[in-house]
Amino acid sequence: MAYAKVFPGSAGPLDLRHLRHFVVLAETLHFHRAAERLHLAQPSLSRSIRTLEQDLGTLLFLRNQREVRLTSAGAALLPEARLLLAQAARTQRLMQDIGRGDAGLLRIGFISSTAITLLPFLLRGFRAAHPRVRLELQEMSSAAQTRALLAGQMDVALIRDMEAGPDIRQHSLLRERLLLLVPTGHALVEQAPVSFSRLVDADIVLLRREVAPGSYDRIWANCLAHGLQPRILMELADSNAVLSMVAAGLAVSFLFSSFAQAARPGVTFLPLQDEMADSEVSLAWQEQVAQQSPALRSFIRLAQSAFPLLD
Incomplete structure (x- = not known):
């Protein structure tokens, strides 16, 4: 019985094609039938197996x-x-899915007010179209999100009242008005x-300026315009803390209209008579990142389609 010789050492890296040929031959133990399954000429299959044996x-x-x-x-x-x-097949499918935006990772930053309706709306639409994309969400101030975008630590951000700079592209989604928050039953309810x-004479709690600089500056500007030196009881870093302070009857405050859609017992939202800019x-995103991420491009298209450019 004549057998092939033993090959000393390896001649090169493994080739997946040779492995596929090996598996089919191992399953059939017949060169002719294996070559037919692989749509190869039998001499080509023989050379492939010899090359794999040399490599290994x-x-x-x-x-x-008589036999194999x-x-x-x-x-x-x-x-x-x-x-x-x-x-290898799973990896190939994964790369194809990522290339279509159907897999991979999307890192999304947001401000607290968008978590009530805007962010859930966008996430529902995106998840329906791309269920296999993994999402990472992080609540941050607008300024912190901008820094994270520039540092490559975030893919897309929901920011408020910011010109993020020449390296960041932006698409305006919506405009909101500031509302006054008072404890339920407060005398101001009858004066809306x-x-x-x-x-x-009201004690006021505000979000810290680093959290919401646009609204903070608007409130101060309107107070000063009316000759009012506001009695700031405290400045807080979290909108939930603001709501809790108002609900406890300790102060009044200001938040954006989106917060009115998340009712909090003990808090009443009132419109303001004085005009303030919306x-x-x-x-926000980096264009060079979007060019490399089909999932990000899809998220941007969804947002742009749902919220056309504001006038």
């Missing part, structure tokens, strides 16, 4: 004119080869819409 430095098959059998090395290789080919001049919420 060992015989994989014992063959003569796996060697012990071939038998050991067969389950490993199947695993490698399955993993409320003028700033009515707040002369607050603008925008989607």
Whole structure:
């Protein structure tokens, strides 16, 4: 019985094509039938198997004119080869899915007010179209989100009242008005819409300026315009804390109209009589990142379609 020689050492890296040919031959143990399954000429299959044996430095098959059998090395290789080919197929599908925006990771930053209706709306639409994309969400101030975008730590951001700079693209989503928050049953409820001049004796809690600089500056500007030196009880970093302070009857405050859609017992939202510029919420991203991320491009298209450019 004439067997192929043993190959000392490895001649090169493994080739997945040779592994596929090996698996089919190992399953059929017949060169002609294996070549037919692979749509190869039989000499080409023989060369492929010899190359794999050279690469591995060992015989994989014992063959003569009557039979083809796996060697012990071939038998050991067969389950490993199947695993490698399955993993390669999964990797190929994953890369194709990522290329279509159907898989991968999307890192989204947001401000607290958008978590009430805007962000859930966008996430529902995106998840319906791309259920396999993994989402990472982080609540941050608008300024912190801008820094994270520039540092490559975030893919897309929902920011308020910011010109993020020349390296950041923005799309305006919506405009909101500031509303006055008072404890339920407060005397100002009967005076709505409320003028700033009515707040002369009121204790006020505000979001810190670094959290919401646009609204903070608007409130101060309107107070000063009405000759009012506001009695700031405290400045807080979280909108929930603001709501809790108002609900406890300790102070009045200001939040954007989106918060009125998340009712809080003990808090009443009132319109303001005095005109203040609207607050603008925008989607922000780096164009060079979007060019490399189909998932991000899809998220941007969804937002732009749902919220056409504001006038």
